Amino acid sequence: MTVYTERTKGHPFADFLGEHAQVLSIAFFFLVCIVFFSVMTTTFFSVGNVLNIVRQAAPILVVAIAMTLVILTGGIDLSVGSMVALINAIAAIVLALGVPWPLVIVAMLVLGGVIGLMQGWFVSYQGIPAFIVTLAGLSILRGFALYLTQGYSIPIRDVPGFFFIGRGELFGMPFPAILGILVAIAGFVVISVTKYGRQVVAVGSNLEAARRVGMPAKWIVASVYMVSGFACALAAILISARLGSGSSNAAVGFELQVIAAVVLGGTSLMGGRGTMIGTVLGTLTIAVIGNGLILMHISPFFTQIVTGAIILLAIWLNTRIFTTNFRFGGKKRN
Amino acid sequence: MIDDQQPLTAVGGTGDPSDPRSTGMAAATTPAVSLRGIRKTFGSHEALRGVDLDLYPGECLGLVGDNAAGKSTLSKIISGTHIPDEGTITLNGKTVRFSGPAEARRGSIEMVFQDLSLCDHIDVVGNLFLGRELTKGPFLDRKRMIEEARKMLDSLEIRIPRLTAKVEKLSGGQRQAIAIARAASFQPKVLIMDEPTSALAVAEVEAVLSLINRVKARGVAVVLITHRLQDLFRVCDRIAVMYEGTKVAERNIAETDLEDLVKLIVGEERH
Ligand SMILES: Nc1ncnc2c1ncn2[C@@H]1O[C@H](COP(=O)(O)OP(=O)(O)O)[C@@H](O)[C@H]1O
Ligand SMILES: [Mg+2]
Numbered sequence: 001m002t003v004y005t006e007r008t009k010g011h012p013f014a015d016f017l018g019e020h021a022q023v024l025s026i027a028f029f030f031l032v033c034i035v036f037f038s039v040m041t042t043t044f045f046s047v048g049n050v051l052n053i054v055r056q057a058a059p060i061l062v063v064a065i066a067m068t069l070v071i072l073t074g075g076i077d078l079s080v081g082s083m084v085a086l087i088n089a090i091a092a093i094v095l096a097l098g099v100p101w102p103l104v105i106v107a108m109l110v111l112g113g114v115i116g117l118m119q120g121w122f123v124s125y126q127g128i129p130a131f132i133v134t135l136a137g138l139s140i141l142r143g144f145a146l147y148l149t150q151g152y153s154i155p156i157r158d159v160p161g162f163f164f165i166g167r168g169e170l171f172g173m174p175f176p177a178i179l180g181i182l183v184a185i186a187g188f189v190v191i192s193v194t195k196y197g198r199q200v201v202a203v204g205s206n207l208e209a210a211r212r213v214g215m216p217a218k219w220i221v222a223s224v225y226m227v228s229g230f231a232c233a234l235a236a237i238l239i240s241a242r243l244g245s246g247s248s249n250a251a252v253g254f255e256l257q258v259i260a261a262v263v264l265g266g267t268s269l270m271g272g273r274g275t276m277i278g279t280v281l282g283t284l285t286i287a288v289i290g291n292g293l294i295l296m297h298i299s300p301f302f303t304q305i306v307t308g309a310i311i312l313l314a315i316w317l318n319t320r321i322f323t324t325n326f327r328f329g330g331k332k333r334n
Numbered sequence: 335m336i337d338d339q340q341p342l343t344a345v346g347g348t349g350d351p352s353d354p355r356s357t358g359m360a361a362a363t364t365p366a367v368s369l370r371g372i373r374k375t376f377g378s379h380e381a382l383r384g385v386d387l388d389l390y391p392g393e394c395l396g397l398v399g400d401n402a403a404g405k406s407t408l409s410k411i412i413s414g415t416h417i418p419d420e421g422t423i424t425l426n427g428k429t430v431r432f433s434g435p436a437e438a439r440r441g442s443i444e445m446v447f448q449d450l451s452l453c454d455h456i457d458v459v460g461n462l463f464l465g466r467e468l469t470k471g472p473f474l475d476r477k478r479m480i481e482e483a484r485k486m487l488d489s490l491e492i493r494i495p496r497l498t499a500k501v502e503k504l505s506g507g508q509r510q511a512i513a514i515a516r517a518a519s520f521q522p523k524v525l526i527m528d529e530p531t532s533a534l535a536v537a538e539v540e541a542v543l544s545l546i547n548r549v550k551a552r553g554v555a556v557v558l559i560t561h562r563l564q565d566l567f568r569v570c571d572r573i574a575v576m577y578e579g580t581k582v583a584e585r586n587i588a589e590t591d592l593e594d595l596v597k598l599i600v601g602e603e604r605h
Binding site for chain 2: 019193194195196198201202204205206209210212213214215272273
């Protein structure tokens with residue numbers, strides 16, 4: 001009788017390391033960054049600065065959580081920066097017309113979801129590569145934002161309730177940070193213990209298999225772009241509430257930061273593999289590097305170079321080192 | 335060029351299985367599935383040119399033939415992936431017309447593909463319950479799925495120690511066993527396997543073959559497509575040979591041997 005056993009029964013600790021290699025490595029990198037900037041500057045490791053980092057990272061975090069879902073399905077959403085700019089501009093315009101701010105928030109969230117779903121429809125039901133659809137979206141949405149504002153920044157006045165979302169504090173925490181944390185927790189729960197999260201991973205891991213077992217594969221693929229649009233709307237509200245204005249030039253290069261955060265967090269661009277904890281750590285790392293370089297009085301332009309280099313490095317590690325057989329140290333399994 | 339040649343065994347017209355069955359395995363004499371005069375053309379290419387086939391409960395039918403003989407096409411017609419241009423499919427005595435794989439599954443027909451049925455990044459439990467997750471509201475009911483998965487695998491004597499291991503960490507044999515266990519857990523009447531062992535190591539093939547025997551013992555009509563002829567003698571009760579889109583022979587396993595099969599497959603006996 002032939003019996004099935006695991007190839008080798010590894011030590012549980014080795015299994016743990018193997019399965020969480022990517023999260024552990026980004027966590028390590030994050031700590032290295034913190035230690036580095038704490039040593040190099042006197043101001044980095046202060047309560048004020050940390051809160052500042054978290055506040056600034058919140059919009060990226062919110063969208064990066066949604067982007068993780070998109071990339072898990074094997075897709076990408078390049079339009080997030082333009083989407084944030086458009087909704088940011090529309091929110092300012094509508095608020096200037098005197099529409100009550102809670103209504104504006106709901107309307108913007110719905111708008112973001114609808115625009116995202118339109119892109120998702122092209123990707124999923126029409127089979128156009130996500131890269132192309134959202135690249136077109138990047139151009140179209142930014143174009144609409146420019147057209148609506150004619151390139152001017154539109155001020156938002158006298159809506160303290162709205163401003164609280166971007167500037168307020170609750171229990172000593174910036175409100176955007178609280179929102180970001182809540183979104184991250186929601187993302188974590190969705191991906192690890194819900195049926196929807198399982199479907200997202202399944203579709204990204206093996207679309208054909210997911211279809212064969214009767215999953216609504218097309219709808220699942222389309223839906224992640226809706227979630228992304230929704231998250232962009234939330235980020236747009238955070239940004240306009242903090243800056244007190246709406247501008248078509250908001251969130252330039254935002255998509256790059258978001259994708260860098262997700263990829264740095266170990267999510268595979270091929271789909272199927274990724275974690276929310278990785279994305280949170282990736283986002284914080286990007287934010288810390290940006291902040292730390294400024295505190296070190298290094299040219300802000302340098303941040304862009306570093307962000308780009310990090311993307312390249314992360315993808316390189318992702319494809320070359322963290323393959324299926326990767327293990328931390330130790331001998332090879334046979 | 336072979337159109338004018340007569341196939342060895344009479345396959346057209348009569349609709350009777352050419353040989354009296356002597357498997358002794360199942361008493362059932364009504365086929366679970368009957369195919370009559372199945373034709374399928376892709377463009378101008380005749381993939382199937384009138385095939386008759388019966389599948390009986392508790393019996394394993396080996397489907398062999400050279401590359402492009404039409405084995406996969408025939409199996410896809412049974413599993414609803416392709417719709418035949420002509421011919422009838424009878425399921426438990428009723429003529430059916432599948433509009434797609436979903437409908438075939440509802441008719442209790444399952445198919446295991448070589449390597450297309452698992453999600454690498456999902457654990458063993460998740461794959462066994464793929465597409466029919468047990469839930470509490472929107473949440474996965476992990477505890478219950480693990481219990482059920484354990485039962486599912488135990489009943490087929492498949493040993494996988496860690497059900498929460500990602501499938502990508504498993505060997506080819508274990509992966510194929512999971513795919514078969516999942517198909518079997520739908521309580522199918524017919525289970526079709528298209529080259530389930532072609533990518534496996536020797537020991538793994540053994541395990542999959544004994545797994546096929548256990549599935550068969552449950553009264554499932556199994557169709558096994560394989561190029562490994564020696565495997566057929568381990569699990570099959572009957573063998574159908576295909577040649578250029580027709581069924582040229584059907585043999586009870588006791589009445590044939592390797593040499594005979596090879597001749598039938600390459601078409602030598604016709605000279
Ligand atoms: N979807 C398809 N479109 C066009 N031709 C096909 C398709 N599927 C199979 N064929 C053709 O039908 C013939 C039989 O193929 P197949 O059933 O896959 O053979 P086998 O599985 O016995 O090797 C081959 O010549 C193949 O090229
Ligand atoms: Mg084939």
